[in-house]
Amino acid sequence: MKKFITFEGMDGAGKSTHLAWFAETLRQRGQDVVVTREPGGTALGEQLREILLHQTMAMDTEALLMFAARAEHIEQVIKPALLAGKVVISDRFSDASFAYQGAGRGMDWEKLKQLEAWLHGDMHPDLTVFFDVPVDVARLRLANNATLDRFEQEHGEFFERVRAGYHRRVQENPQRYAVIDAAQPLDKVTAQLGAILEAI
Numbered sequence: 001m002k003k004f005i006t007f008e009g010m011d012g013a014g015k016s017t018h019l020a021w022f023a024e025t026l027r028q029r030g031q032d033v034v035v036t037r038e039p040g041g042t043a044l045g046e047q048l049r050e051i052l053l054h055q056t057m058a059m060d061t062e063a064l065l066m067f068a069a070r071a072e073h074i075e076q077v078i079k080p081a082l083l084a085g086k087v088v089i090s091d092r093f094s095d096a097s098f099a100y101q102g103a104g105r106g107m108d109w110e111k112l113k114q115l116e117a118w119l120h121g122d123m124h125p126d127l128t129v130f131f132d133v134p135v136d137v138a139r140l141r142l143a144n145n146a147t148l149d150r151f152e153q154e155h156g157e158f159f160e161r162v163r164a165g166y167h168r169r170v171q172e173n174p175q176r177y178a179v180i181d182a183a184q185p186l187d188k189v190t191a192q193l194g195a196i197l198e199a200i
Contacts, residue, residue, distance in 0.1 A: 001031070002126035002200045003082055006093040009131030010162045011151060012138030013182045014189070016091055018131070022193055023089050034081040037091035039069040042076045053150060063101040067115050070094065074120055093125060095169050100151065103165025104158050124176065127200060129193070130166055131182035135159045 007015040007022075023033045039049040048069040052062065070093070081088045094116050101107045135156050170177045180192050 001087070003085075003087050004078065004123075004125045004127075005087065005089045005200075006095065006125040006128045007089065007091050007131065008093070008095045008099070008128055008166060009133065009182060010099070010135075010138055010159055010166070012140075013131035013133045015129070015131040015182070018189060018193055019089060019091055021190065022129075022197070025194075025197060026087060026089075032084075032086045034077065034086050034088045035091075036073065036077050036088065038073060038093055038096065039066055041069075041073040041078075041090070044072050045069040056150070059101065059105045059107055062105065063097060063107055063112065063115070066097050066101065067119055070097075071119055074123070079123075090125075093128075094120070095128060095130075095166065098169050099162045099165035103168065104154070104162040126176075127196075128177050129196065130170060130177050130179045131189075132163070132166070132179055133182040135163060137183045 005022075007019045009015040019035065023035045026033050038045070039052050040046045048065055051057075052065055052069075057065075073090075078088050078090070097116075098109065098112055102109050102112050138159065139156060170179060178196050180189060182189060184192075
């Protein structure tokens, strides 16, 4: 059984909705599941989330705050749960930093790899489910939101880069990822997730 699972995808991909179903299905099958998110997951992480989502800042500051929240998240939530034999499902993890701060903002990819290696070394997700969706579809879904955070307010070109960043991560370590076409109807996405559940 894979114990550390992450859900990734740009804003509007629908991953958070499917994550809830995935976690509940695992619970029904007898697994002790911890659901968490990034940035966030801890008291300090949630405070940093508010800052990150709503305050303008320099690119390096943004990346460092993301990794600071992640450091707390790993020590306070992820490691203890895994050591206790639980399944951890996180709505985003380090892949998001490469996609958003790396590809989206233009931060040096190697700098991010250094931060990743320093912060969690060999502790990587056992499985990452990547919800891939064309930017125009994602933007259309976000149009229904009454309030958008500063990432969701970014222009289409930014999200094209973010999507490309996710694809680069998949290419670098393909065995870790399950890529889902998130533009499909809900039932087809759920069916793909069901197949992933059976496989793990």
